[in-house]
Amino acid sequence: xxxxVTKKIIVEGFKNxxxxxxxxxxxxxxxxxxxxxxxxxxxxxxxxxxxxxxxVIVTGYRPFGNVESNYNTNKKYDKKANEIMIQYPxxxxxxxxxxxxxxxxxxxxxLETVKK
Numbered sequence: 552x553x554x555x556v557t558k559k560i561i562v563e564g565f566k567n568x569x570x571x572x573x574x575x576x577x578x579x580x581x582x583x584x585x586x587x588x589x590x591x592x593x594x595x596x597x598x599x600x601x602x603x604x605x606x607v608i609v610t611g612y613r614p615f616g617n618v619e620s621n622y623n624t625n626k627k628y629d630k631k632a633n634e635i636m637i638q639y640p641x642x643x644x645x646x647x648x649x650x651x652x653x654x655x656x657x658x659x660x661x662l663e664t665v666k667k
Contacts, residue, residue, distance in 0.1 A: 569616055588611075596611055
């Protein structure tokens, strides 16, 4: 279950905050647990997924972050994730494991792009 949190807490708590537009990583994050969400005067702003101790992904209507995600990279990884998800003969656990590995690759590529 996710809990409401402030932007300030996330900014102070994590080094890498990957900002992703609404539904750009829908398939990739499909089996991941949303840890937190933010909201404001207009309602829900964004969901926050903790990747590791340094990194989170913030996705939603009004995401925030210090690492701007690349639309083409998002599209590429979400397409790969969708291909994993439609492999129905595979068990849920196996697909979830593959998605987690793909998510790690996505985060690595996104962070490497920023460091260049």
